[in-house]
Amino acid sequence: MKTTTQLLGAVSAFALVAMSSAPALAEGTSAGSTITNNVNVTFDVGGVTQTAVEASNSFTVDRKVNVNVEYIGPATSVSPGQQDAVIAFDVTNLSNDTIDLDLAAALTAGTAGNIANFQIYRDTNGNGVFDAGDALVTYLDEVIEDETVRVFVVADIALTAANGDDFNVTLTADAHEGGGAGALGAELVDTAGANTAGIDTVLADGAGATDLANEGDFSDTGEYTVAGAIVAVAKTSRIIADPVNLAGPGGAANPNAKAIPGATVEYCITVSNASGAATATNVDVVDDLPFDVTYDAGFGIFVDGNATCESGVAGGAFSTGSGPLGEDQVTGDLSDVAAGETRSLYFRVEIN
Numbered sequence: 001m002k003t004t005t006q007l008l009g010a011v012s013a014f015a016l017v018a019m020s021s022a023p024a025l026a027e028g029t030s031a032g033s034t035i036t037n038n039v040n041v042t043f044d045v046g047g048v049t050q051t052a053v054e055a056s057n058s059f060t061v062d063r064k065v066n067v068n069v070e071y072i073g074p075a076t077s078v079s080p081g082q083q084d085a086v087i088a089f090d091v092t093n094l095s096n097d098t099i100d101l102d103l104a105a106a107l108t109a110g111t112a113g114n115i116a117n118f119q120i121y122r123d124t125n126g127n128g129v130f131d132a133g134d135a136l137v138t139y140l141d142e143v144i145e146d147e148t149v150r151v152f153v154v155a156d157i158a159l160t161a162a163n164g165d166d167f168n169v170t171l172t173a174d175a176h177e178g179g180g181a182g183a184l185g186a187e188l189v190d191t192a193g194a195n196t197a198g199i200d201t202v203l204a205d206g207a208g209a210t211d212l213a214n215e216g217d218f219s220d221t222g223e224y225t226v227a228g229a230i231v232a233v234a235k236t237s238r239i240i241a242d243p244v245n246l247a248g249p250g251g252a253a254n255p256n257a258k259a260i261p262g263a264t265v266e267y268c269i270t271v272s273n274a275s276g277a278a279t280a281t282n283v284d285v286v287d288d289l290p291f292d293v294t295y296d297a298g299f300g301i302f303v304d305g306n307a308t309c310e311s312g313v314a315g316g317a318f319s320t321g322s323g324p325l326g327e328d329q330v331t332g333d334l335s336d337v338a339a340g341e342t343r344s345l346y347f348r349v350e351i352n
Contacts (some may be wrong), residue, residue, distance in 0.1 A: 030145065031063035031097035032199050062200040065175045065188050066094035067101065067218040069208060072150075075166070075223035079278060081159040086130045086152050087222035089171045093143040097199075098178040100185045101140040103171065105153045108210060108221060110167035114158040115224070118169070123150035130154070139176070139184045153222065163277055165226040170210050174217035175203075188216050230274035231283075231337070240264040240348065251299070263351045264296065268309035271334055272342040283334040285316075285345050288323040293349035295328055301347045303332055309346040316345060 125133040177185030191200035208219035241247035242263035302312030316332030332345040
């Protein structure tokens with residue numbers, strides 16, 4: 001602080017004291033600004049106005065460090081095995097100075113073995129969407145006063161993640177010295193002792209998700225929720241007819257048929273997805289036929305929209321010797337199986 005004073009001359013009568021000052025210091029006044037206060041005193045001696053005397057006071061505005069991190073929810077739904085799953089945060093410099101912000105992402109809840117490869121990207125093109133235009137970063141360089149930067153935390157979800165699992169990921173932004181573009185400045189700390197003539201630092205941040213107040217950092221927590229498909233497969237068979245107990249009208253099953261050579265057997269494959277699960281998409285069935293049976297081309301392959309294996313439509317395909325051990329194969333596309341839904345594929349063979 002610098003103070004200037006001037007003594008008044010001999011005074012026979014004190015006339016007036018007038019003070020002139022700058023407006024009150026507003027929140028957000030930039031660090032390093034100089035605030036000057038001037039005083040002007042006029043007086044008379046023997047009825048004659050004398051030369052006014054003046055004084056002034058100046059001080060430097062110090063650095064008030066405040067940071068905010070805000071998760072942009074709601075929770076991101078992910079599937080087991082998903083790569084580059086994204087959650088978004090807004091990081092704001094509420095300080096009255098340009099600063100660097102060191103970034104760190106950490107798992108704070110959930111099974112560590114089911115999520116990995118945390119990376120942080122800056123929304124370089126400012127479109128609010130994670131895309132190829134964004135830059136991989138470890139810190140935000142030269143964030144000006146009141147600037148908000150969108151960042152994305154990206155992670156890989158393991159195939160072992162279970163439906164309904166939650167992963168809480170906390171992003172922390174820690175204030176560092178700015179002014180040196182292209183390099184992370186020194187971490188900012190409180191200036192000890194009395195106010196100095198230079199730019200002192202006061203850490204004025206609040207307490208975040210995992211950090212304490214007045215430490216120069218702030219954190220918030222985002223969430224991934226695993227919404228996987230819970231798929232179950234079942235395969236059943238029934239005897240339709242044998243060489244003695246023939247099929248009924250329209251190929252209906254004979255209740256007395258036995259599994260003897262020459263018998264016709266119908267296979268029913270059902271694929272179900274549990275209630276509340278995510279939709280299983282592109283569901284394909286591949287059935288390797290035993291060498292002891294022969295595919296019944298006259299009956300064909302049918303895809304059913306439920307579990308009955310009775311009212312399907314023609315679909316699927318048969319191929320000879322295409323199995324891993326040279327087996328014949330029956331394949332079928334069940335399309336998507338939504339939560340709580342069951343679809344099926346059925347066909348017939350003859351016992352050799």
